[in-house]
Amino acid sequence: MAQTVYVIGHKNPDTDSVCAAIAYAHFKKKIDCDDDYKPAVTGPINSETKFILDYFKMETPEILTDASGKKIILVDHNEMGQVIDGIENAEIFEIIDHHRIGDIQTGAPILFHAEPIGSTSTIVADFFLYHKIEMPKEIAGILLAAILSDTVIFKSQTCTEKDKRIAMELARITGLNPEEFGLQVKKAKSDIKGKSANELIMSDFKEYRKEGTRYGVAQIEGVDYEEVGARKGELIKELDAVRESQGLNFALLMVTNIIEEGTRLWVVGDGEIAGKAFGKEVTDHEIHLPGVMSRKKQVVPEIEKVI
């Protein structure tokens, strides 16, 4: 009997989690005609993702806030701190991800595909190519955009040869120049004018749990520090309000400069762990981290070493 399976990324959806969900739902429909696969998002999409979906004239997936009673494929995450509410009463079908193996458990055996590469969208594009499923131009386009977004136009430490190779293939299909298109994508994200402090923080915020400690790491990427730096007081205050309301021990905001390739790490709550993790003094809520751009490869592992 046909059933609806939702394909969904993490809370506070970023471009990779939205585009991988749309493309993977399309892929699954092609290889499994019996079931209906629907992309979904856990909340509103960010300005970068909106730019990309508009660019390729694609619809925003429906918002799903409670997974109870539903069949779900998770993309781009596998941690309880980031997953849609109600997951304990849902049926997880598959997980497709490029993060560390987290703490999600399933009752039944599932397909779990994880690769240590730059984006989930690289994995999904690879599935299309491997199974020789025809990729519509707009699907190739959103996958390319997501790879460029997650790898910071191939500059992130998380980027691999496979990401580059697949991105080049998607660039060929779409006729886009990855570097030029990547800058357009990043500019859509770094436009902070008219956004509230809460929007800026929550548009890319991930929660982590280790032993008794719960913490959050947000990231704002831009082409300089000035614009975000000018709003530091307001952002620090809001970050602390978010930390408080979510009951986190501490919260970090990575203000990342993608041109200079470095991060100012802002810290609220128990700041000792962050200072210890990077062996630096926290001054005015801030640690300067030259060369650091990746939350999952350069920040979270360092933090977890000292928790």
Ligand SMILES: [Mn+2]
């Ligand atoms: Mn991702």
